[in-house]
Amino acid sequence: MCRNMTLPELVRVLGWARQEGWNPGLDDGEAFFAADPEGYFLAEIEGKAAAAISVVNHDQEHAFLGLYICLPEFRGQGVGHALWRYALSHAGSRSVGLDGVPAQQANYEKSGFNRAGRTIRYKGNRMAALAEDRLAEDADLPRLIEADRRMVGYDRQRFLTSWFRPCGSRQTVVLGTYSYATFRRCHEGIKIGPLHAPSGEEAMALLARCPKSLGDGPLYIDVPDRSPLERLVRSLGYAPVFETARMVKGARPTAKPPAYYSVATLELG
Known part of the structure; x- marks a missing residue:
């Protein structure tokens, strides 16, 4: 099941991001959530959170995708990709940006994303x-x-x-x-x-x-x-x-x- 996440759940997902080595800020949760409270999503398997993603609508024309994480025990089962499709619908007709790690860039290109530069x-x-x-x-x-x-x-x-x-x-x-x-x-x-x-x-x-x-x-x-x-x-x-x-x-x-x-x-x- 895919659904919106709450602010406490977002804070928990930022803990996942820390485990992935992304080093989030200590108080990112409230500022992130304020950007678009409807833009944070979870996938659940038998009531357990399995994957997360954000698609934040910044304005009427632009959205940004991030926090795309699938817990290790659920990888390779299509859970993350199902959540990806579900969350992207939130952007509607907006253009969507993301910052993709090298290992995922080819997959993002298959989903219609084009390179616009790099960030170091x-x-x-x-x-x-x-x-x-x-x-x-x-x-x-x-x-x-x-x-x-x-x-x-x-x-x-x-x-x-x-x-x-x-x-x-x-x-x-x-x-x-x-x-x-x-x-x-x-x-x-x-x-x-x-x-x-x-x-x-x-x-x-x-x-x-x-x-x-x-x-x-x-x-x-x-x-x-x-x-x-x-x-x-x-x-x-x-x-x-x-x-x-x-x-x-x-x-x-x-x-x-x-x-x-x-x-x-x-x-x-």
């Missing part, structure tokens, strides 16, 4: 501590959400209204009037995303402003290969540790990203 996860160390700029406030949200809309090519207001609001494990730093970066504590280290900056100088300044309140550990950032941010983080000693292909079924979004930018989260784009 880099791991690095904190730079010399700088004084933190101010954290995002509610008054900043319209500007930040509009900047993100231009960056990705569609509206993610529901998701970002929650994502940009501070919580104990996630903070968004605002630099000047245009640049910002969200830092979130994960089970290992801290992920940076989205990062949005018009210049290398401002991007470097943001990378050096990880809030001390989030604790220690390595930094991770998911960088599209067409962003010069890739060259910048390499110059700072970051090393690639993981790669996905950005794939889209349907029309590609018309995005106008800044010179330096990173992905918010591979699960929601």
Whole structure:
């Protein structure tokens, strides 16, 4: 049986993601769920959760697929594929994006997804501590959400209204009037995303402003290969540790990203 999942079930599925080595944030559940409460799905076998997937409708034209996991004991039985078909119907006529791991990219192509680039996860160390700029406030949200809309090519207001609001494990730093970066504590280290900056100088300044309140550990950032941010983080000693292909079924979004930018989260784009 395939059905929608609840928020507590989503939190449990994020535990599956941790077991898969995806290293989700400590408090991703509420922000993810806020994006589209009807966009998270479970497959059950004899009352036991067997597989999960998300197809989040961000706006009337664009959706994003993620969290596609089938528990090991149910793999090879068609459970995941049945859930895949069920969940994709939620997107309707929208185009659907995803970030696919190398092992699954050929299967996604068979389902009508076309490659639109790649995303590389880099791991690095904190730079010399700088004084933190101010954290995002509610008054900043319209500007930040509009900047993100231009960056990705569609509206993610529901998701970002929650994502940009501070919580104990996630903070968004605002630099000047245009640049910002969200830092979130994960089970290992801290992920940076989205990062949005018009210049290398401002991007470097943001990378050096990880809030001390989030604790220690390595930094991770998911960088599209067409962003010069890739060259910048390499110059700072970051090393690639993981790669996905950005794939889209349907029309590609018309995005106008800044010179330096990173992905918010591979699960929601």
